[in-house]
Amino acid sequence: GAVVSQHPSWVICKSGTSVKIECRSLDFQATTMFWYRQFPKQSLMLMATSNEGSKATYEQGVEKDKFLINHASLTLSTLTVTSAHPEDSSFYICSASGLAGVSYEQYFGPGTRLTVT
């Protein structure tokens, strides 16, 4: 299957600072990337969908000014958590979908654990 990487895998930041998480598709061009957050023992919650070169589409209840998403190229999307607070602490996972062969499977990155102190 296709490979998606995330960086960093784990980050601790102080309340009020901003954190940027990178998501890269390593061996295919990702026309669409998705950002999720996941709380312990819960399923994935979609935050936003981004297409290369376009503004991200946010799910209802997700603050677009707080979670800035940029999809500048077919292999890179970034999520910036601005003015982070302890309640933003979570596991953030990206996925990428594109012309991987002849289908549009969605492949996930390994996740980034964010802890805000």
Add this chain to the structure above:
Amino acid sequence: QKEVEQDPGPLSVPEGAIVSLNCTYSNSAFQYFMWYRQYSRKGPELLMYTYSSGNKEDGRFTAQVDKSSKYISLFIRDSQPSDSATYLCAMNDNQGGKLIFGQGTELSVKP
């Protein structure tokens, strides 16, 4: 009512058992069905991808889709301790679109 229902378990089986995992859904427009495996503190890994109704087999894994009943299944034969993980079903109505996930079923395979 959630669009996709999945029993969260936990499900515990002995090594070598056949495991059956299931999801039901309500949206008849769903056409693409996936099963993901997620180990603790890791991203989900795509196991099976199926379009429309029918069966698909890959090694010890078999995915079944019954669109008439809005029911999908994942069978794991000869289960191993390394299969212990959370299994998530997911589906959507168009290629490349956002996925609707089940809650995930936590599976434990005991040696």
